[in-house]
Amino acid sequence: MRHALTEVFSGLRRNASMNFAVLVTMWVSLTLFGLGTLVTQQVDLIKGRWYDRIEITLFLCTPATQGDNCTPGEATTDGQRESIRAALESNPEVAEVFYQSQAEVFEEFQQTYADSPVLASMKAEDMQDLFRIKLVNPEEYQVVTAEAIRMPGVQNVQDLRQFLDPLFDWLNWGRWLAVGASGLLLLAAALQIGNSIRMAAHTRRREIGIMRLVGASNTYIMLPFLLESLLVALVGAALACATLAGIQQFAIVEKAKPALQGFTWIGWEHVGIAMVWLVVVAVALSMIPTLVATRRYLKV
Amino acid sequence: MITFTEVTKRYPGQKRAALSGVSAGIADGEFVFLVGPSGSGKSTFLRLVLREARATSGQVVVDGRDVGRMAGWRVPKLRRGIGTVFQDFRLLPGKSVHENVAFALQVIGRPGREIKRVVPETLERVGLADKSDRLPEELSGGEQQRAALARAVVNKPRILLADEPTGNLDPTTSVGIMKLLDEINRDGTTVVMATHDSTIVDQMRRRVIELSNGELIRDQTQGVYGYQ
Structure with missing residues (x-):
């Protein structure tokens, strides 16, 4: 092991400029990859568990709500609720109907806005019970919306996708841009690692030749190269993690969250997940090109 | 210790086989000279023992193991039992x-x-x-x-392979190296030495395997470099 470590440090010194180039490329590409992961998680967070399952939400009346079909000061009655359910279920355009009571809606709200200051000012009574509807053909939402909005006890009808899709379009663009750029840079980093290891192996070919001759195992011969590229990749990953943490702290926690309090934002646990993926990619990215680059020097 | 059975080695892109149908057995503790002109197959013979190359056909058995069929991960262990020296020393x-x-x-x-x-x-x-x-x-x-x-x-090691170990040395120095190889052999190590040096072969009077164009043309105990 001592021999391997000595070789790692002499390798790092010998290829200092190349290793620096690899480090910077790794740092930028892994940061972009991490950002892509964060945007994906942000989109999933906004979508919640309903976005992919339903198209339309019918909000029912509470004593506090006002609207075309609400009686001021009164909530939707059980009879109205059953009529709404029956009408929806008999509509051929409706595929599925889910009902959520005020308590259930509040519970979901608490989970979604766990970190938000908005949570403290809300109670279960402030929530509206609702019907969530999945359509047979989502394009035909207007037919169902028009019928539902006229039903007694329905305060409002909301097409979730109408609100969220433009936002998701932007976020998706951002995500694919980040993922695409990071993919290209990660490829560049992998090629750089492969080249630098190939150069290092070529420089040490005489030594490797002797090692093979006297019966050193392939693992032993490869170890210094693997450790060298792993070390560079892990430093790159650490810098990328620090950059993501900085983005979360300064852009999300200090700027975005106070500015848009009604919006649900990714938290540190999401940054943690992105960091784990980032480290996994960094390790894979350092190991695979190294194994490929050293293969020809290890053929027995 | 080393057994070649009908061994043929053909390198990719080469018309002529580097070794052709070579059969020979080298016993534990023997000292064997491999002689023959350049390109006769001496180095290929040594490479096959060391599993640096695999026979195209035939069988190479070293210390009881068929090295041609040996899995790659077992090769380092094989090589730990074989010492090797070359004409160019290969020191770091x-x-x-x-x-x-x-x-x-x-x-x-x-x-x-x-x-x-x-x-x-x-x-x-x-x-x-x-x-x-x-x-x-x-x-x-x-x-x-x-x-x-x-x-x-x-x-x-139980086997010592020497590929032209005196090729870069003057005659006096070569004698010193040969004495050393002889001592190593007397201590029980099987020595296989490829050489062009007729003086050494003639003086030592050990077993001689002669190769020519990849074929074994002579296997003589207490032999000399050329025919007598």
């Missing part, structure tokens, strides 16, 4: 004699205590005890070959 230029010899043990994971004990003993055996701190470039050709021999035998 940045390392002292002691470090060069110790390197062979370090890279196969031998403990530091053992290395500290065994390396000076081996250098003493090859007559380089007083030059263990020298770099290869500070040694004469003969001394460099002694250092290479020390590295080859430090792990106490």
